[in-house]
Amino acid sequence: MWWKKYGFFKNPLDIRPNEDLVGVDDIIKKVKDSIINGEIFLLYGPIGSGKTSLAFKIKKDLSDDYNVIYINGEYEKDKDINYIIEKNKYIKFLFFKFENKLPIVLILDEFYNFPEDVSKKLKYLYDNRIVHSIMLIQPSPQIMNASLSFLNRLYRKIEMKFPPEDEILKLINKKLKGRVNIDEKILRNLIRKNNNNVRQIFIELNNLLEEGINNINKELEEIKNFEGDIKLSNTQIKILEVLYKNKMSSREISRILDLPRNTVSKYLNKMYKKGILIREVNNNEYIYSINPQYINIISKKIGK
Structure with missing residues (x-):
């Protein structure tokens, strides 16, 4: 049992109901x-x-x-x-x-x-x-x-909706108490893969930890290799230039770039799925920003 190796008396990622809630x-x-x-x-x-x-x-x-x-x-x-x-x-x-x-x-x-x-x-x-x-x-x-x-x-x-990505990340870190060092990129990728479903995230993270940190590090290498291969279209670069150090909705970006909103939304969704962007809900619409893990790569791509 992986959690015993890290000094836990019980599994901190137990999916049974408990009082550790975030964003509610x-x-x-x-x-x-x-x-x-x-x-x-x-x-x-x-x-x-x-x-x-x-x-x-x-x-x-x-x-x-x-x-x-x-x-x-x-x-x-x-x-x-x-x-x-x-x-x-x-x-x-x-x-x-x-x-x-x-x-x-x-x-x-x-x-x-x-x-x-x-x-x-x-x-x-x-x-x-x-x-x-x-x-x-x-x-x-x-x-x-x-x-x-x-x-x-x-x-x-x-x-009651699934909590936002950043809140889930805080919850995982709180549960693991700094005893298990997992790269944030892996955790964010895991959260998106499971559509912010905390129960499914904990199940998969449990399985990864049971297999061992070495296997998690292999997954990290795959993510790093993916980062170096990011290809961006001219429209995506324009969107990222607007989003650089900003948080905006598709409606705001559409107005600034004078592009159809459905076109902007399509590119935003693609970049979100790749992990380039993160998003949160505000007043029933998505607010996008550049994932801090990718900010150095993106700044080079857009010449900042």
Whole structure:
């Protein structure tokens, strides 16, 4: 096991849900606000984006003020909701030696696995103020297994996306604690290859580390060889000249160069896939900049 060689007591890249989340402060605030306001709401997003980890963090953060009950539809879909609530209340009663009167919050993960009649029970519990708030979690924004009367009580849907590249890089470095020296180029390449899916990135990085640092260094050599072979068209050079030490959207670059936006977007996407550019989302559009790892090569190419 690679992690023992580096002095870890357990695998720091374990993909099971945990509280190490990045780039989700805004999501956490929205979720907590919904719970405090007593809403029924949905948290949705792709598999591996950290929805379950966020649910565990919410459960821990709010445990002093709420009786938060987490139910996973993948494993507990056949259990009776009323029984689970009563069981949790009883456990609290035994532990604190007095009746627990904290508001009840239900978190139903993998909600698409539950039968439709569960939504009818949830509606009853919510309407009769037995539960304060209900948080549903699933990949899709569309809820297909709930009654119309329950869906009418759904206050909002909160989307959870994969974190940006730089945030994932910080998370990896935090996990490895400086004990494993992996070139940043490899990590960025790994992040892009897996489309920012943290779970898949950790799985592949685990496999690479299990094979050994030497194999990772071979991959680094391939990346370095690729760098020397970068070929740029005249249009790409013009775009890079505009982007040099700047961050811009395709719309801004299109206006400066007086080129069709779809043409600019096509070249930006090509250079992003090659790793020449990095990007982040701002106001629902991509903002591009030159990858710091390539800045010396690009400066020579464009004569800076």
